[in-house]
Amino acid sequence: MTPGKKLRGLVAATITPMTPDGQINLSVIRQYVDYLVSEQNVKNVFVNGTTGEGLSLNVQERKQLAEEWVCQGKDKLDHVIIHVGALSLPDSQELARHAAAIGASGIAVIAPFFFKPTNKDELIAFLQKVASEAPAVPFYYYHIPPLTGVKIRVEGLLDGIKERIPTFQGVKFSDTDLLDLAQCINKNEREQFAFLYGVDEQLLTALAIGADGAVGSTYNYLGQKTNLMLQAFAKPDLALARKYQFLTGEFLNFVIKLGFGVAQTKAVMTFVSGIPMGPPRLPLVDASEEFIVKAKAKLDSIVWPDGD
Ligand SMILES: CC(=O)N[C@@H]([C@@H](O)[C@H](O)[C@H](O)CO)[C@@H](O)CC(=O)C(=O)O
Numbered sequence: 597m598t599p600g601k602k603l604r605g606l607v608a609a610t611i612t613p614m615t616p617d618g619q620i621n622l623s624v625i626r627q628y629v630d631y632l633v634s635e636q637n638v639k640n641v642f643v644n645g646t647t648g649e650g651l652s653l654n655v656q657e658r659k660q661l662a663e664e665w666v667c668q669g670k671d672k673l674d675h676v677i678i679h680v681g682a683l684s685l686p687d688s689q690e691l692a693r694h695a696a697a698i699g700a701s702g703i704a705v706i707a708p709f710f711f712k713p714t715n716k717d718e719l720i721a722f723l724q725k726v727a728s729e730a731p732a733v734p735f736y737y738y739h740i741p742p743l744t745g746v747k748i749r750v751e752g753l754l755d756g757i758k759e760r761i762p763t764f765q766g767v768k769f770s771d772t773d774l775l776d777l778a779q780c781i782n783k784n785e786r787e788q789f790a791f792l793y794g795v796d797e798q799l800l801t802a803l804a805i806g807a808d809g810a811v812g813s814t815y816n817y818l819g820q821k822t823n824l825m826l827q828a829f830a831k832p833d834l835a836l837a838r839k840y841q842f843l844t845g846e847f848l849n850f851v852i853k854l855g856f857g858v859a860q861t862k863a864v865m866t867f868v869s870g871i872p873m874g875p876p877r878l879p880l881v882d883a884s885e886e887f888i889v890k891a892k893a894k895l896d897s898i899v900w901p902d903g904d
Pocket residue numbers: 609610642645646647648743770794795796797811812813814848
C-alpha cells in the first residue's frame with residue numbers, strides 16, 4: 597500500500613464472497629486481489645460497503661474481511677479503505693480501532709440510518725466519535741442518501757470539518773445531486789480532499805466537474821473499460837470517453853430494468869471473473885437464472901472502442 601498518496605482513479609467497491617451456505621468465504625480473496633490488479637487494472641478497494649453487504653455482516657466477519665483484504669493487498673494494492681460505519685456507535689468505533697491496528701489506508705463511515713442525524717452538527721458529532729478512534733488514519737465520509745435517507749448536503753458538512761475531524765480526507769459521493777458535489781469541489785480546492793463519485797453510470801459527468809475518481813461496484817468487472825474512459829477524458833478525447841460511458845450505461849440500463857442490486861452484482865462478477873462470489877445474505881436473494889443468461893448475453897454483445 598502507498599501511505600499518504602491521495603486517492604485517485606478507480607476504487608472497486610468489493611463484493612463479499614460467500615460460501616453456498618452463507619458464510620463469508622475468505623479463501624478467494626487472494627485470487628480476487630490478483631484479478632482486480634491484473635485483469636481490471638484497479639489497485640484500490642473499498643471493503644465492507646454497500647456492495648460488500650457490510651451492514652449485513654457482524655463485527656467479527658467485518659474484521660476478518662478487513663484483515664484479509666489488507667493482508668492480501670499488501671504490495672499489490674495502493675489503497676485499502678475499510679468501511680466501518682454501523683448503526684451502533686461502539687461497533688463503529690471498534691471497527692475503526694481495528695482498521696487502524698491492521699494498517700488500513702483509510703476508513704469510511706456512512707450516516708446512521710435508523711435513528712438519523714437531523715442536521716450536519718449531529719452527523720459530524722457521530723463521524724467525529726468514530727474518526728477519533730483512528731487518529732492516524734485518513735477518514736472519508738460515505739454519502740449515500742438513496743440508501744440511508746440522510747439527505748444532509750455535503751457542501752455544508754465540509755465547512756470547518758478539519759477542525760472537528762483532523763483526519764478528514766474526502767467524500768465517497770453516491771448521489772445524483774451534482775450541484776452539491778460541484779459546490780464541494782469548488783470550495784475545497786485548497787484542502788486537497790478527495791471526491792470519489794459513486795454512481796458509475798454518471799461518472800463522466802462527475803469527472804467533468806472535477807471528481808478525483810470513483811468508488812463503485814462495476815469497477816470489479818468493468819474496471820479496465822472504465823480506466824480507458826478515464827484515460828480518454830484526461831487526454832482529452834471526450835468523444836471516446838463518451839463512447840465508454842454510453843456503453844457501460846447501456847449495460848447498466850439493461851440490467852437495472854431487469855432488477856439490479858448487490859445480488860445481481862455478485863452474479864455478474866462470478867460469470868465475468870470466474871471467481872465464485874456465492875449467494876447474497878438475506879434479505880437479499882440470489883439473482884435468477886434468467887437474469888444471469890440475459891445479463892451475460894448483453895455484456896457479450898457490447899463492442900467496445902478498443903475492439904474487445
Ligand atoms: C447504490 C449502489 O449500490 N451504488 C453503487 C454503485 O456502484 C452502483 O452499483 C452502480 O452505479 C450501478 O447502479 C456504489 O455507489 C456502492 C458502493 O460504492 C459501495 O459498495 O460501497
